[in-house]
Amino acid sequence: MSHSPQRRSPPDIAAGRVSADGLRANFSDLHPPLTAHEAVVEADRCYFCYDAPCVQACPTGIDIPLFIRQIQTGLPQSAAETIFEANILGGMCARVCPTETLCEEVCVREVAEGKPVKIGELQRHATDRLIETGEHPFERAPETGRRVAVVGAGPAGLSCAHRLAVNGHAVTLFDARDKLGGLNEYGIAAYKATEEFARREVEFVLSIGGIEVRTGTALGRDIHLGDLVRDYDGVFLGLGLGAVNALAAEGADHGESRDAVAWIADLRQTRDLAELPIGRRVVVIGGGMTAIDAAIQAKALGAEEVTIAYRRGQEAMNASAYEQELAQTRGVTIRTNLQPRRVVVEDGSVRAIELERTRLDADGRLAATGEIVTIEADQVFKAIGQAFVPEGCSGGEGEGLALEGGRIRVDASRRTSRAGIWAGGDCVAGGEDLTVTAVEDGKIAANDIHAALSAGQQQAAE
Template sequence: MNEVRPIRSDIGARRLDAETLKANFSDLHPPLARHEAVVEADRCYFCYDAPCMTACPTSIDIPLFIREIQAGNPIGAAKTILSSNILGGMCARVCPTETLCEEVCVREIAEGKPVKIGLLQRFATDVLMDKGEHPFTRAAPTGKRIAVVGAGPAGLSCAHRLAMHGHDVTLYDARQKLGGLNEYGIAAYKTTEGFAQREVDFVLDIGGITIETGRALGRDIHLADLRRDFDAVFLGLGLAGVNALGTEGESQAGSADAVAWIADLRQTTDLASLPIGRRVVVIGGGMTAIDAAVQAKGLGAQEVTIAYRRDQTAMNASRYEQEIAQTRGVAIRCNLQPKRILAQGGHVTGIELERTRTEDGRLVGTGETVTLEADQIFKAIGQAFLPDGVDGEGGDIQLERGRIKVDGERRTSLPGVWAGGDCISEGDDLTVVAVEDGKVAAEAIHRTLEGAKA
């Protein structure tokens, strides 16, 4: 075993000056200027049966909106985007375009340099939002009322589409700010200058949406009551649970949940005041692990290591995101699974990990251990759906693989109840997929209510 001498805990604030922090948390992808956007749009082949459009979960007509930019009509381009994805501005910032639309771009296949679809989408939507005009209008009031529980991407998408059809929507959320993971769970350098709340305000400008914050399902509101009082219910509950390591020492001071830490970081008004260790270890291989590690480094941690139990090709975070972490000084060490967290005086001093390998498709421990010094450890090993509020109230909702089971129209097993986003069994834990869930469910609810009226 590779033993180390326990280190003194050293978690502190104000490690970096204000200018350095500003640079470290500046926009990951500075927006394109108008001329740059037109030049980039000119690279598009405007393919018939464009593979980029097929790869987009919300089926944005990518060739059309790029042609509109090329023609000097960014407002028209934005309307094309937003008609398919009302959160197109956020998705342009956080969508893994490198594994979706840009990965299948003909330019990528032919030259290894795709059209910058994400940046073009951001350019168009920013122009429209800066103009301050909502591109859609509500239909005549239908008199129907829908409850949307959860104001993350799925809930916002569903609420907007229903309001556009003329329905009255009451949007509930357990937190005080709307936006879900867009507000609380995405790295600060990906969505700067309060963009998440600007986009929420933009979505609500459609009208017909009443907001009730600080209202949690199962605590303040109840599914049976919602089903009784509303014509339909949509659940966009997200994943409130956090998976535990299940290792010795997990509860020691200095060992924290990465999701909660990122939420705290996103809500702080003074980054310099946020305490960070000198040696930080992040356990996990997904986007949350990358976001936590990069931001820990950005706050002034001297050493940041991501430890992942499988090999690097199995990481859920895209290769592009891994490269962002590595170029910012984060070390990625693979085939290491946590064995126990070391502590002294009730505070983390390191973590012992076991080397792993894959045998016949199964991950197995080798018995060999490695110890990393750390005064702060973040756990980013996935989140879980908590069924609080959806079971035992007016009939249980059927679950599948620990999440809500839905059909192709996002109907649950309970009549009059739809669901979407990370809380459903088909959820892909992507903002753009959640937006599509909300849109599909809203159209299904609309058809159902219109059919009942006929």
């Protein structure tokens, strides 16, 4: 049975729905930085646990009790050095990590009182203070004479390049885009990384020295894997996910039925948010972080009605309960057990989206019910996941890399199936599609590359 309205209002997509002051407020810091006094007071709440569960929950293994103790004792710069030793992108991770499901979820204060220590905000307090000094906490080791190519300047590539440079290797960092940072630059919600923090963090990472940057250079187009293996002593691939999953619904390719990842990238690169058009009624398809980010930012730009439609129950959404609540408190409606069937296009414009109700059958599998629900919409954003594009990884004799589940297969050291090539981040099988896990992949790979190159030098000397 259809619940389609008899008359649909005309599409309404426009820029400038919100005043300049309103936009500044809507896109201001999600968590304003702690003052020095607030940071010390919050640090005092930490129990400084021996064998702390928060450390075990951190993918990069930051010594959390130590850096909080350093803040407590008035040594924020030392705290930042502790963080950066484990995670050179600790500033961005402090902003975007799902701490509510990682370190803070297992905090003893959370377990006992339901109010964890604000680990993420304390981490930001320390890292921001050091980055603002313009100083780099580490020094490069003497030049080794070895050269490593790092393809992809997202979190994995930046992490790998930095650690290799610290160890004295010469790094060439390639990226297909004009700006470095990957999803930190193009894919993070604007209210999570304000004041061009992604750019400033990249500058901080590169300030170690020994890293040559080549932008606008794509693997498979401008550079080729075989050539990199020939010309460099090691290769790391941090390629990310270059494609988006297709929405299997009639009309899904209409111009106002957009990929949410690309739309967020446009928003992040827009100089004046007042010039970015948004619909009065927006529907976002998906249940992950990208869906949440797109929905909240559509609302922040002035959309009156923003609905997230997800095909399963709310408990199955990939976005954390905290992020779901954040969306709802900002005026986003979350509707579940709805899967898209048709984007309704009339007179060349999107007017609505038809969705079918779903349920779980006796075996726990998703099943369609046949009941159709129609939601009026001027714009539809698709946030249903991304896919790896193995461009340049499989072509050419002897250049192929083994894939697993559509992504690059690696071992525990992040070695691929081909000698001399490592990989990490979202492009590898088994990844969690988190900034912090990508950073850890880059770190693990860099340590293994350094060990391999050092062993090779030792053998040559003998």
